Amino acid sequence: MSETLRLAKQLAAQLGCSRREAEIYIEGGWVTVDGILVEEPGFRMDAAQKLELLPGASLQDSEPVTILLHKPVGISSIPSAISISPAMALIAAENLMPGDRSGLRFLKKHLLGLKAVDTLETMASGLQVFTQDWHVSRKLVDDAAKVEYEYIVEVSGTMQADGLALLNHGLNFNGKALPPIKVSWQNETRLRFALKTPPLGLIQHMCEKVGLTVVAMKRIRIGRLPMASLPAGQWRYLLGYEKF
Numbered sequence: 677m678s679e680t681l682r683l684a685k686q687l688a689a690q691l692g693c694s695r696r697e698a699e700i701y702i703e704g705g706w707v708t709v710d711g712i713l714v715e716e717p718g719f720r721m722d723a724a725q726k727l728e729l730l731p732g733a734s735l736q737d738s739e740p741v742t743i744l745l746h747k748p749v750g751i752s753s754i755p756s757a758i759s760i761s762p763a764m765a766l767i768a769a770e771n772l773m774p775g776d777r778s779g780l781r782f783l784k785k786h787l788l789g790l791k792a793v794d795t796l797e798t799m800a801s802g803l804q805v806f807t808q809d810w811h812v813s814r815k816l817v818d819d820a821a822k823v824e825y826e827y828i829v830e831v832s833g834t835m836q837a838d839g840l841a842l843l844n845h846g847l848n849f850n851g852k853a854l855p856p857i858k859v860s861w862q863n864e865t866r867l868r869f870a871l872k873t874p875p876l877g878l879i880q881h882m883c884e885k886v887g888l889t890v891v892a893m894k895r896i897r898i899g900r901l902p903m904a905s906l907p908a909g910q911w912r913y914l915l916g917y918e919k920f
Contacts, residue, residue, distance in 0.1 A: 683709065684717035686727055697735055705783045706733035715784045740808035741786045742914035743767055746906040747804045749892070753795045763804060764792065771910050778913035793817055794898075797876055802827070802895030803903040807914075815920050816898070820873040823920065826897035827869040828862065829879060831888040839886030843867075847885050849878055857882075865891075 687707060688698040699717040701707055707714055708728045709721050721727065745766060747753060753763040767790070769782045780786075786808070793805045793816040807813055816823060836842075843859040858870040867888075869879055880890045896903050899920035906912060 680720035680722055682717070683707070683714060683719040683721055683727075686721060686723075687729070690727060691729065700735050700737070701729060701733055703783070703785050704734065704738065705781055706730045738783070738785070740810075741780065741790075742805065742807040742809050742812050743786075743790070743911050744901075744903070744906060744914055745804045745806065745911040746903060746908045747796055747801055748908045749799060749801045752798045753792060753804055755792075761792065763796075764790070764806060766909060767806065767911055773906060773910040773912040776912045778915055780913050794820075794873070795876060796895060797880075797893065799890075800827075800893040800895065801908060802893075803898055803901075803906070804895075805898060805914075805920075812914075812920070822872070823899045824870055824872055824897075825874060825895060827874075827879060828894050828896055829867045829869060829883070829890055830865055830892040831867060831883055832865065832891050833888045836887045839888070842886055843869075843882055847882055849875075849881055854878075854882075 684695055684698045684702060687693075687701065688695045691698065691701075693701075702717045702719075703715055705713060705715055706729055708730065709719070710725050711728075745763060747763045747766075751762045751766070753761050755761040755764070767787065772782055789808050790806050791808075791813070793807055793813055796802060796804050805812070805816060807816075840859065840861070843857065845854070845856040847854050855872070858868075860868050862868050867883075871878075879893060883890050901918055901920050
């Protein structure tokens, strides 16, 4: 059996660069073994295999990424003690939205340290954000009380006479009075909610208090960023000019 070599060590020897530089090339998605992209510096290769550095290879560290996912109905956004959430598991190359305009290549390093900045009910669909960028985390987590979320909610039942007024202001949740919330009818069965960082279960609770049952719920905007045409189950990168 032939001896295998650590990819980073073999690349460093082939290029005459340092081991750390070789690791940066590999993690940056610039190295192939027998024509197949390999992103793990510890990958074991045979000396007879063909090792190549792709054109345009750079030692410049990539910027942290932020990912926008259209979470489908029925997928949990909450991680377990031993694994990532099913929603985060959708962030894979095959689910990248066709026509993503970021110009980025999906790399395994984009998943390192990637964290959800919020959660969304399992029965709900809509926009969910994951990020490696502390600027985005600070905006959506530390300053969450200032960020408005918009939902479209399908309901059934008959709203009590003063129900719309109560939804806008006058209900309690977990023993505390809710601040003013913008709620309006979109049509006979659809309500629009615009509110600051709602906890899980709040919208269902509010609807039940005025005689309505939530049938479906979709989050369509976070701050200034709409979900727009992002298909369910797919994701894209946040563009440089887009702000929450």
